[in-house]
Amino acid sequence: MTIRPAARTRPILFSGPMVRAILSGAKTQTRRVITPQPDARLRWGFTGWEDGHGRALPCRYGAPGDLLWVRETWCAVDGCTAYRADDWIDAPSDDEKWHPSIFMPRAISRITLAITSVRVERVQDISEASAMDEGVERDTFGEHYRQAFIALWNAINAKRGYSWERNPWVWTLTFQQVTP
Numbered sequence: 001m002t003i004r005p006a007a008r009t010r011p012i013l014f015s016g017p018m019v020r021a022i023l024s025g026a027k028t029q030t031r032r033v034i035t036p037q038p039d040a041r042l043r044w045g046f047t048g049w050e051d052g053h054g055r056a057l058p059c060r061y062g063a064p065g066d067l068l069w070v071r072e073t074w075c076a077v078d079g080c081t082a083y084r085a086d087d088w089i090d091a092p093s094d095d096e097k098w099h100p101s102i103f104m105p106r107a108i109s110r111i112t113l114a115i116t117s118v119r120v121e122r123v124q125d126i127s128e129a130s131a132m133d134e135g136v137e138r139d140t141f142g143e144h145y146r147q148a149f150i151a152l153w154n155a156i157n158a159k160r161g162y163s164w165e166r167n168p169w170v171w172t173l174t175f176q177q178v179t180p
Helices: 017-026 126-135 144-160
Strands: 009-013 029-033 043-045 048-050 067-071 075-079 079-081 111-124 171-178
Touching: 017 111, 029 144
Parallel strands: 009 067
Antiparallel strands: 029 171, 043 048, 067 111, 075 079, 111 171
């Protein structure tokens, strides 16, 4: 993967299980809802993705070669940083507390991802192989990654109005972890 000379760096939030999946190498894709949702006439045009009226639809997460720094739940402990994804049960002491991922400063992020591809699709278009690349574990019967992805998708997005059943348009980002 070549990082573009003018690569932009942006933050991206991940939950503890997804951070663990990235660190283990199991997660190499993420899907993020496009907001606002474009109409059904979405197409690839001269300027990239365009809506049905020819207006550019830039991906707010970046383009291939750009970098994403991962925000995760964290806590300052004795001058060091502890990460909730590392299976901490509680904050290390009463004087210290876990900070939500949204408040993580760039300086203490431990994971940087290089975007290798960006595409637009409906969330229901995910294949079994892509669901595995999302870093989910197989469903309770041990057979289907796609079913496990559907459950994860709804847990995160249904309350925001973007349930699996609504089949929203999503940015599908493929990435690889950059060595620190």
